[in-house]
Amino acid sequence: MSAHTLSGGFADAPIQSARAFRALLEAMARPGTIHAVTGAQPPAPLSVAAGVALLTLCDGTTPLHLAGTSDRPEVRDWLAFHIGAPLVGPQEAALALGRWEDLAPVNRFRIGLPDYPDRSATLIVEMDRLTNHGPALTGPGIETATWLNLPETAAFQANRALFPLGFDTIFTCGDRIAALPRSTRVEAV
Amino acid sequence: MTMSHDAQAYNFAYLDEQTKRMIRRAILKSLAVPGYQVPFASREMPMPYGWGTGGVQVTAACLVPEDRLKVIDQGADDTTNAVSIRKFFARTAQVATTERTQEATLIQTRHRIPETPLTEGQILVYQVPIPEPLRFLEPRETETRKMHELEEYGLMHVKLYEDIARHGQIATSYAYPVKVEGRYVMDPSPIPKFDNPKLGQSPAIQLFGAGREQRIYALPPFTDVVSLDFDDYPFASSKAPHDCDLCGARQSYLDEVITDDRGGRMFVCSDTDFCASRQAQGKVGRLGVGQAEGAK
Numbered sequence: 091m092s093a094h095t096l097s098g099g100f101a102d103a104p105i106q107s108a109r110a111f112r113a114l115l116e117a118m119a120r121p122g123t124i125h126a127v128t129g130a131q132p133p134a135p136l137s138v139a140a141g142v143a144l145l146t147l148c149d150g151t152t153p154l155h156l157a158g159t160s161d162r163p164e165v166r167d168w169l170a171f172h173i174g175a176p177l178v179g180p181q182e183a184a185l186a187l188g189r190w191e192d193l194a195p196v197n198r199f200r201i202g203l204p205d206y207p208d209r210s211a212t213l214i215v216e217m218d219r220l221t222n223h224g225p226a227l228t229g230p231g232i233e234t235a236t237w238l239n240l241p242e243t244a245a246f247q248a249n250r251a252l253f254p255l256g257f258d259t260i261f262t263c264g265d266r267i268a269a270l271p272r273s274t275r276v277e278a279v
Numbered sequence: 280m281t282m283s284h285d286a287q288a289y290n291f292a293y294l295d296e297q298t299k300r301m302i303r304r305a306i307l308k309s310l311a312v313p314g315y316q317v318p319f320a321s322r323e324m325p326m327p328y329g330w331g332t333g334g335v336q337v338t339a340a341c342l343v344p345e346d347r348l349k350v351i352d353q354g355a356d357d358t359t360n361a362v363s364i365r366k367f368f369a370r371t372a373q374v375a376t377t378e379r380t381q382e383a384t385l386i387q388t389r390h391r392i393p394e395t396p397l398t399e400g401q402i403l404v405y406q407v408p409i410p411e412p413l414r415f416l417e418p419r420e421t422e423t424r425k426m427h428e429l430e431e432y433g434l435m436h437v438k439l440y441e442d443i444a445r446h447g448q449i450a451t452s453y454a455y456p457v458k459v460e461g462r463y464v465m466d467p468s469p470i471p472k473f474d475n476p477k478l479g480q481s482p483a484i485q486l487f488g489a490g491r492e493q494r495i496y497a498l499p500p501f502t503d504v505v506s507l508d509f510d511d512y513p514f515a516s517s518k519a520p521h522d523c524d525l526c527g528a529r530q531s532y533l534d535e536v537i538t539d540d541r542g543g544r545m546f547v548c549s550d551t552d553f554c555a556s557r558q559a560q561g562k563v564g565r566l567g568v569g570q571a572e573g574a575k
Contacts, residue, residue, distance in 0.1 A: 104291035104292070105343075105344060108292070109343050111303045112343050114307065115402075115484070116484075118310045118311065120499070147300060147307070204428045208305070208315065229460075230460055230501065230502040231499035231501060232501060233500070233501045254312045254315060254462060271499075
């Protein structure tokens, strides 16, 4: 355990998590919009935004899956100290963290039950960049159409076809976040 | 850690952090499946069930220190419920409060949508007594859950049809059921059906909290919301066929006020902020007192 394990969490959790959630709320309510967040300094390779999302949403009651390079001792120690979420495989995860290629195939994640569609996974996808350029998004929360550089379109189209089942996605890059709920229709342009 | 104010007796916005995380996760899922009621572990609040404990918990999970909070009860800012919830958050979250709809960033409401159109930066939180639109038709939760799963909403149309058979029109005048994005039938809380057309394609985020029934649901901005009806009996919004007696507004939702025991009555806007700002602009209704005269 390194000294960094104990630092990098919220210094003033009630206020910082409130502001972070407000950004997540806006992101999920308005798919494709990009918001800045602050307050976490998680160990590499986690981005600030991924750390903020985990500190805001994840705790001992939410099983977490670490995919690919995010699954390393420094990250596990940091999560154990600040969040205390049980680390599990993709099938049991309420939240999953990793790069898109590490999370694939995404059909391993929970999509909810027909009578409880809320019991589905939320994927936190680390991105190299986040811009409003790429596949077109339409649906609830979007007035006409918007665009976001999704890592691919087919998986999100398949996920939309499951509606009201499906996973929900939060994209993180540096200190910025965007979200794509299962309700959004995705079209390659 | 900053210790603001005198010894802080409460966590920011009253609730503990673990509870807020649980509510926040439910809110995000409710936005992802518009109109679907997400169960959540509702907490006891320092007010009785039926006084907006669901709305208060959703508000507590969403508030940031920069917010300007407005609370209305049946459109009014100055009723007991509205005043006490506003004071509750002014004390536990130190947020600014307002009665002006345009100035508010977060509005908690009981049974009305403000007359002034909402904008992109605003969140509207509804207090919901019975979130299940099918509950009075089917008391068993196991059955209503199955009906939502199978999109089996025939019973609701039978209910509306029976209204027509008995009264010659759809007699449901509040908590009028809507269908969200062509999928879930949703109870918009007991707002008058006059307000139903404002539910859909709103630029604001709309969140619904039912404390006793432990449900949270949501309408993201720009969501399709259709009031249920029939081709030959289309949905019709309704209000008392009068103008406001104080400000003269013709298009606002009105309360009837009995003024004596000989049949005297007046109609006034239920939205007090809307009515007061119109009067401040010099608009006068049948019984209104002009600004110049009122200032005497």
